[in-house]
Amino acid sequence: MRYMTLFIISILIPGLVIAQNFLVDPAELANTLDGDWDTYSGDYSGRRYSNLTQVHKENVSDLTLAWTTEINFNVRRGNRDGNGIVTQLGGEGRGDIDIRSGSIKGSILEINGILYVTAPDHVWAMDARDGSEIWHYHWETRGGTHIANRGVAIWNDSVIFETPDNYLVSLNAYTGAENWHTEIASFELQYFSTMAPIAIRDRVIVGTGNDLDQPGFVQAFDAETGELIWKFYTVPMKEDDPGIETWPNLDAASHGGGNAWVPGVYDPETDLYIFGTGNPTPGYTGVARPGDNLFTCSLVAVNVTTGEMEWYFQTSPHDTHDWDSAQTPILIDGVIDGQPRKLVSTAARNGFFFTVDRVTGEHIITNKYSRTANWESHVRETGEPEPNPDKEATIPGTLVSPVEGGVANWQPPAFNPDTGLFYTQENNGYNMLYLTDPDPRGSMGLGGKSRSEVGSIQSAFQAIDYRTGEAVWRHEWPGGGGVNSGVLTTASGLVFTGDGRNNLVAFDGSNGELLWNTRIGNMSNPPQTFLVDGRQHLLVAVRERLFAFVMY
C-alpha cells in the first residue's frame, strides 16, 4: 500500500518523490529474486530462480488466467476531457518511419504491481493487476534493424532502455516523461541496440549489435546523467591490444564483430560483469581472419568500476557459422571436487556447455549438450572446441548442425540451486551451407553464403549437472520442429518453459515430469514470476500478447 500511495502522490506532484524511497534502489538488486522482478534476469545471477513457493508441484495445475491483453502501439494524442493515455513522444527521427515491430522479446520488469513492457521504440507501464496501461512512450526512430528489445533497467526512479537507432533513453518511471537520451553507438556504422541495460550502483551497463563488420563493445553510462563512464571493446582496436595475435592484422580485428547484445550477469563480490560476445565478422567467410579471433564468441569478465577485462574464456574459437556466444551465463556457487567454488556456466549456441571459475576464468568443464552438433574436430586440452575447417561453408555445400539459430540462443536458461541443475533447451537440426562468395578477401557481414534447412531432429529440454555438463534428465519434445523458449525455475522445484509446440509447460525440476500445460502459442519471451497483492503470478508474452496467470 505504501508504494501505491507514493506512486499516486508522485504522479500528482512529481517533485515530492522522496529520495530515500526510490522505486528500485540499485543496492537492492544484489538480493536474490523474490517478490519483484527488478532487473533483466530477476536478479544479477542470471539464475532465473525465484524464491516464491505459492505455486508448487501439487497445485501448479490450478494456475488460473488472471488477464490477457495486447500491447497498443498506437500513438495517442489525448482527448477533449483529458482522460485516457497520451503517448509521450521522443526520438531523433522525423516521425515518418512506421516500424510496428511486434513481439515482446524482453524481460518485463515488475515493481510494486507495475509492469514495464517493451518492444522496439516503445515502452509501456502497465498495471500488473489487470494489464491496463498506465503510460506509453514512443521513440520516433531514424531506422535501422528493428529486431527486438530485451527490456528496461530501473534505476532509482528512472526507466532506462535502448533504441534500435542506438540511443539510451531515461524516462521517469512514474510518468513516462523523458529525463534524457544519449547516443551509444553509431547509426552510420549500422549498429543497432536491443539489450536490456543492467543497472549497477551509479551506472548502467549497455551493449549493442551490428552486422556490418564493426567492432563490438560494452559501455557503462552514468545512470543519473547519461554520461559515458567507460567503453570496453571486445576485439583489438590498437596494434598492442590483447588478442591482436589471434587476428591477421588490425583491420581484420577492428572489423571483427564480437557484439554483446544480450545482458550478462554481475558478481558483486568481485565487481565483475560477465557476459557473452557475438560471432566474429565476416560471419561465414573466415578466410580473411585466420586465427581464434579473440574476444569474439567468448565469456568475458569486465570490472564494473574500471571497464578493464579481468579474464576471458573463448567458447567458440574462429566461429564461421554465426553462432554468437552472447547468451546470458549463470553464476553458480557450487562444489567441484569437494571444494566450494564460485563458478559461471553457459550453454552456447554452438551446442557446448561450459563451466568456468568466475573469479579467475579457469576452465572447469566442457561438454557437448547437443546430440547432433558436428562442426568441431575435438575439444582442446584447454577446453575450447576446435572448429573443423571442413564444416565451413563450401561451394558444393556442407551438412552442418546446429542450424543458424543454434542449439540455444538468447532465450535464457535457468539454474536451480536446490536441484543443482542447469535447465536449457536443446534445439537440434541440420542445414546445408553453401559458399556463394568465394572471393579470397572474404565476404562481409553475414553475406557470402546460402543456407537450406534440411530438417530438425528430436529437440529436447535438458537438466544439466553444472559439474559435468551431463544431462541428469532430458525430455524429448514429441514431433518435429525446433524449440527456443526461455526458462524459469522456482524454490518450489518447478521449471517453466515453452515446448515449441505452442504450449507453456511446467516440469518437476528434479525429474522432468510434466505437471502442467496451457496452449497459448509459442512464447516470445521467457516466463517470469512475481507477487501482486501477495499472490504469485506467472507472466509470459506470445508476440504482442501478454498472459498473466495467478494462483488464488
Next chain:
Amino acid sequence: MKFKEKVLKFTFMLGCLSAYGQDSEPELVIANPNAMFIQQQRALPSAEVIGRGDDLYQVNCRLCHGPDLRGGDQGGPNLLRSEAVLNDIEGEVIGVAVLNGQGRMPSFDNFSNNDIAAIAGYIHSIKATSEGQGSTPPVDYDLDILVGDAAAGERYFNQECVGCHSVTGDLEGISSRIIDDYTMQNTWVAGGRRQAGQGGLLTRATVTLSGGELVEGRLLRYDDFFISLRTEDGSYRSFTRRGDSPTVELDDPLTRHRELWGELTDSNIHDVTAYLETIK
C-alpha cells in the same frame, strides 16, 4: 568475377529479414522498407555525376581499393565497411582522406571539390546496393556445386537408398524434374520437398485407446498433451495425452533420412547429387 551494378533494390521484405543474426523469426512490417540504413535513405547525385565519379575511381582508386570497393591488391581497405565512407554524406569525410592522404594512402591534392563529390557519389551509389545483414552488393558468380563422383554416388545409392528409392521408380527422371542443382541436393538430403515436421504430412500414427481400440491415420499435430490425425475415411480424430496414455506409435518415413544426417559425409552428399543429376 563479374561485379554487377544494380540500381537501388528496395527488397527488404520479410524473407530478407528472416535471420537477422539474433533470431530466426520473420516479423517486421516496415512501411518504408528502403529506410533501413542511413546509406539507403540519402539522395544520390545525378547519374552523370556518379558516372564521372566512376571514371575517376577506376583511374585513381581502383588499384588499392578494388574494382568493387572491397579492397584491392595494393592493400587498400574495404570501403564498404570503412568508417570514413559510412560517415560521409557528400564527400566531406572522404575528401579529407583524398586530399591529405591517410596511413599508407597518398594524397590526391589535385582533385577539385566537384571531383571529390563525384567520387563520393559513386561510392555511395554502390554502398546503397548492399543487401541486408552487412552483406556486399550482389555479386554474380558462376559456381558449380557438381563436384562429386557420380559413380561413387551410384555405389552409395545402391547401398543405402535402394531400400526405399529407385531411379526407375519414385526417382525416375529426377534431374529433369528438379532443374536447379542446389534444389536437387537440398531436396534429396532433406528427404523430399515436404518435411514431416510439425503438422507433418507424411507421418502415420497409430493411437491405441485404453479399451484397445486402434485409431490409425495421417498425423496432423502431436505434442506431449495432444495428438490429432486424419483417418483413411477422411475423418478427423484427436486425443488428449498424459504421459504415455494413450499409446502412440509413429511411422515417420523420414526416420532413415534423419539418421542419415548424422552419417553422411559431405563427399557422400556431393557424389549422390552428381549421380542423381545423371538420372534424366
